[in-house]
Structure formats: C-alpha cells, structure tokens
Amino acid sequence: MRAMRAFGVWLMRHLLITACLLLQFAFATACSNTYPGLPQLPQKDWLNPDKKREPPKEGEKFSFYSPDKVMNMDDLVWLAIQDSPVISRGMINLEIQEIQKRDAQWRYLPEMHLSYVVSNNLTQYNKGNPYAGENYGETGYQLSFYGFFNNPVATFFSNKAQDELLQVAIVSQRKAITEVILNIARTLLQINAKEKIIALLEQELGQSQKKSEHAKTSDSAKTNLYELPSTSEDQASELELRLKEMKMWLATDRTTLKQLVGLDLKSALKLDAASVFGLLDKFDPAGLDWKKCWDGTEERYLLHQQVRLENANILLAWAQYVPNINIGINESPPNGQSQPYDGQSDQFLHLTFDFPLLDWGHRWRMADIASARKRQGQIDEIQRERAYGEQWLLQEQKYMLAQARLERSRKAAENAAKRLQTVEVAYRNGTADMVFLTDAVSRDLESRVQVLNAECELGLQKLAWMHMASRLGRHYLGQAGYEKEQ
Numbered sequence: 366m367r368a369m370r371a372f373g374v375w376l377m378r379h380l381l382i383t384a385c386l387l388l389q390f391a392f393a394t395a396c397s398n399t400y401p402g403l404p405q406l407p408q409k410d411w412l413n414p415d416k417k418r419e420p421p422k423e424g425e426k427f428s429f430y431s432p433d434k435v436m437n438m439d440d441l442v443w444l445a446i447q448d449s450p451v452i453s454r455g456m457i458n459l460e461i462q463e464i465q466k467r468d469a470q471w472r473y474l475p476e477m478h479l480s481y482v483v484s485n486n487l488t489q490y491n492k493g494n495p496y497a498g499e500n501y502g503e504t505g506y507q508l509s510f511y512g513f514f515n516n517p518v519a520t521f522f523s524n525k526a527q528d529e530l531l532q533v534a535i536v537s538q539r540k541a542i543t544e545v546i547l548n549i550a551r552t553l554l555q556i557n558a559k560e561k562i563i564a565l566l567e568q569e570l571g572q573s574q575k576k577s578e579h580a581k582t583s584d585s586a587k588t589n590l591y592e593l594p595s596t597s598e599d600q601a602s603e604l605e606l607r608l609k610e611m612k613m614w615l616a617t618d619r620t621t622l623k624q625l626v627g628l629d630l631k632s633a634l635k636l637d638a639a640s641v642f643g644l645l646d647k648f649d650p651a652g653l654d655w656k657k658c659w660d661g662t663e664e665r666y667l668l669h670q671q672v673r674l675e676n677a678n679i680l681l682a683w684a685q686y687v688p689n690i691n692i693g694i695n696e697s698p699p700n701g702q703s704q705p706y707d708g709q710s711d712q713f714l715h716l717t718f719d720f721p722l723l724d725w726g727h728r729w730r731m732a733d734i735a736s737a738r739k740r741q742g743q744i745d746e747i748q749r750e751r752a753y754g755e756q757w758l759l760q761e762q763k764y765m766l767a768q769a770r771l772e773r774s775r776k777a778a779e780n781a782a783k784r785l786q787t788v789e790v791a792y793r794n795g796t797a798d799m800v801f802l803t804d805a806v807s808r809d810l811e812s813r814v815q816v817l818n819a820e821c822e823l824g825l826q827k828l829a830w831m832h833m834a835s836r837l838g839r840h841y842l843g844q845a846g847y848e849k850e851q
Contacts, residue, residue, distance in 0.1 A: 437640035448627030477512035509695035518684035543838035557638035558821035655757035675739035682732035771819040778812035
C-alpha cells in the first residue's frame with residue numbers, strides 16, 4: 366500500500382509538471398506570429414509575412430474607382446483585390462482558417478465543466494429511522510467540477526496540421542487572386558481587339574458611304590443594277606450590321622470585366638485596354654526552365670502540402686495510443702474511504718488515466734489508411750509534374766503557332782492592300798467596275814481584321830504561358846513564402 370501511495374504521489378507531481386509545461390507551450394504557441402493576419406488594402410504584397418501592416422484608420426475607405434478615371438491594367442487589378450466577390454470570399458476563408466488554428470492551440474488546455482446536482486428523496490422509506498440522520502428527506506445540493514485533457518501528443522500534431530492548412534488557405538487565396546488577374550488581362554486583350562476592329566469598321570463604313578454617294582452621281586445613267594450604287598449600298602449595310610454586332614460583343618466583354626472587378630454593371634468604366642501589352646512585354650519565355658517554373662507554382666505546393674498533411678495524419682493516428690487524462694472534483698470518496706456520518710461532506714480531486722487497452726487494430730488501420738493516402742498524394746504530384754512538362758511543350762507550340770498565324774495574316778493583309786490599290790487605279794481609269802472594287806475592299810478589310818484577331822490570339826497565348834510559369838501572380842503579389850524557402 367505504501368508503495369502504491371508513493372507511486373501515486375510521484376505520478377501526481379510529474380503530472381503537475383507536465384501540465385505546467387503544456388500551459389507554457391500553449392501560451393507560447395498562441396503568442397507566435399506564424400501568419401500576420403488578413404491583408405489591409407491596398408498593399409499588393411499582403412501575402413509577404415516579412416512586412417508589418419498598419420490597420421486602416423477609422424472611417425478610411427480605400428477606393429480605386431472613379432467614373433472619370435481611365436483604368437489601366439494595374440488599376441483594374443487593385444480594384445478587383447478590393448471589391449471582387451471571389452477574392453472577398455477567399456479572404457473570409459482565410460479568416461475561418463485562422464480561427465481554427467487558434468482553436469487548435471487552445472486545446473492544449475483542459476476543458477472544464479461545472480456540474481450542479483439537485484437531489485430529492487422521492488420515497489423516504491427510512492423516515493424516522495434514528496440512523497438516517499437529521500437531514501434525511503431534505504433536498505440536497507451538490508456542486509462538482511470535472512474536465513478532461515486532450516491528448517497532448519495528438520493536440521500537438523493537430524496544431525501542426527492546422528499550420529499546414531493555414532498555408533494551404535493562403536496559397537489557395539493567392540491562386541484565386543491570380544486567376545482573377547488572368548481573366549482581367551484576357552478580357553482586356555479581347556476588348557482591345559474589338560475596339561480596334563470597331564474603329565476599322567467605322568473607318569471603312571465612312572469610306573463605303575462616300576463611295577456609294579459617288580456611285581449614285583457617276584452611274585445614274587446606267588441600267589445594269591449589278592453595277593449601280595446597289596453594290597456599294599449593300600456593302601455599307603453589311604458593314605453597319607457587322608459594326609452593331611461587334612459593339613454588342615464589346616459591351617458583353619465590358620460587362621464581364623465589371624463582374625470580375627466587383628463593379629455595379631450600370632457603373633461607367635473607362636479603359637486603357639492597350640495597357641495589358643505593357644504587362645506582356647515584361648514576360649520573356651526564352652530561357653525559362655519548365656522544371657524550375659513547376660517548383661514555383663501554387664499547384665505543386667498544394668500537392669506537396671497534401672502529402673505533408675497525410676504524414677501528419679499518420680502521426681496523429683499513432684498518437685491516439687497515448688492515454689487520456691480526466692480531472693474531477695466532487696464528493697465521491699475513493700476506495701477505502703467514506704464520507705463522515707451526519708457531517709460536512711469532503712471534496713475529492715480525482716485524476717483518471719484512460720489507457721487504450723484493446724482497440725482491435727483500429728488506430729493501426731487509421732495510420733495505414735493515412736500512409737496509403739500519402740502514397741496517393743506522392744503519385745499525384747509525380748503525375749502532375751509530368752503533365753505540366755507536357756503542357757509546357759504544348760503551350761510553347763501554341764505560342765509559336767500563333768506567331769506563325771500572325772506573320773501569315775500580316776503577309777495576307779499586305780498582299781490584299783496591294784491588290785486593292787491596283788483595283789482602285791483600274792476603277793479610276795474605267796477598266797474595272799464597282800463589283801471588282803467592292804470585292805477588293807472586302808478582302809482588304811477581312812485581311813486587316815484577321816491581323817487584329819491574330820494579334821489578340823498571340824497575346825492570349827503569351828498570357829497563358831505567363832500564367833503557367835507563375836510570372837503573372839509573382840508580378841503583382843511578389844514571391845510566395847514557399848518560393849523563398851526554396
């Protein structure tokens with residue numbers, strides 16, 4: 366008995382020391398600053414943990430939108446970071462993940478409960494018995510406390526997992542912002558091409574109307590309707606319909622852009638669509654190594670994080686074999702003791718150690734499942750890296766194809782312009798009629814439109830390559846934390 370009592374005193378002392386160490390570790394972890402918090406706009410490098418941010422002053426509202434301001438690419442990006450619903454939703458997800466991390470840190474402390482029991486004797490069979498006591502039959506009240514410690518080893522690995530999940534949320538938010546930036550740049554390229562095509566159509570429409578008026582004057586005596594002003598009038602009518610259609614496409618793209626940046630669809634939006642080419646000119650794919658670019662992508666980091674999370678799940682499964690500790694303060698005496706008869710009740714502190722004795726291999730199987738998922742994640746990372754290399758080669762070929770198409774379109778436009786000059790000279794000399802002139806004008810117009818479309822396609826392919834190489838997000842958001850670690 367003495368040996369058991371001495372062992373109990375020794376165990377109690379070490380438990381108190383362990384509890385103090387856990388408390389210190391919990392508070393130290395809670396005070397650590399692994400992630401500085403949510404961004405305070407308009408700082409573009411809010412994912413950089415090295416810079417401290419000052420909170421906005423009370424009543425201060427950041428605003429990049431002005432109805433009279435001509436918005437360039439950079440303005441649209443910062444406006445989207447401030448007002449885009451997609452980005453705002455991701456910021457809320459970051460906030461939720463931060464709360465979950467703090468909740469995991471506080472689980473180092475025991476969870477305490479208060480129990481208040483009200484007891485009433487319903488039968489009172491022993492009423493009048495001299496051994497029953499003076500308070501027999503009266504309502505009794507008992508206040509007790511109980512609580513339990515979370516498994517400290519499992520809690521430690523849970524905090525590690527929450528750290529990884531927070532980093533996943535940060536990189537996922539970075540990826541979401543980059544996707545919005547990509548869509549903004551892509552829309553600007555399309556808007557720029559449509560604006561140039563509209564300007565070209567308006568110019569051609571003005572010339573066609575002048576030709577139609579000239580044909581009405583010079584050919585009024587002719588009776589062949591196929592050679593009269595009806596040909597130029599048909600061309601002008603077709604140009605008007607085509608111009609109307611292109612303007613509707615342009616309005617659709619502008620509406621899409623307003624949705625991307627979070628503007629009201631009825632708001633005015635003046636654009637410098639050509640500013641997107643300043644961004645593209647900063648990207649030179651020559652000399653880039655796809656393997657190094659893959660190592661800097663958000664997708665590779667997220668796949669690698671999945672492997673690390675499963676590794677934490679393996680350790681967490683094995684940590685379930687650590688005994689649980691419960692604490693209780695009540696009036697229940699231990700074995701060999703009893704409450705005094707008809708006296709004041711004693712309060713007892715109870716520490717309960719719950720050892721998992723036989724779980725039929727459940728924890729072991731959970732560790733095996735996590736290990737299998739870890740191998741799955743490793744295979745996914747290897748396969749995705751291989752697919753990225755193949756996609757890189759395909760993207761390079763698409764870019765070269767777009768360059769070849771642009772070169773061919775420019776050559777075709779140059780030839781069409783030469784033929785148009787020849788037909789115009791022949792028409793002025795009377796050796797060619799309006800039919801040939803109209804056909805030459807249409808061919809020249811189509812060739813110039815094809816050049817604009819080819820330029821837009823080349824810009825889109827270069828933009829896609831820039832995004833694939835992680836240069837688009839790095840330009841606006843700076844290097845990610847995991848890139849600096851590498």
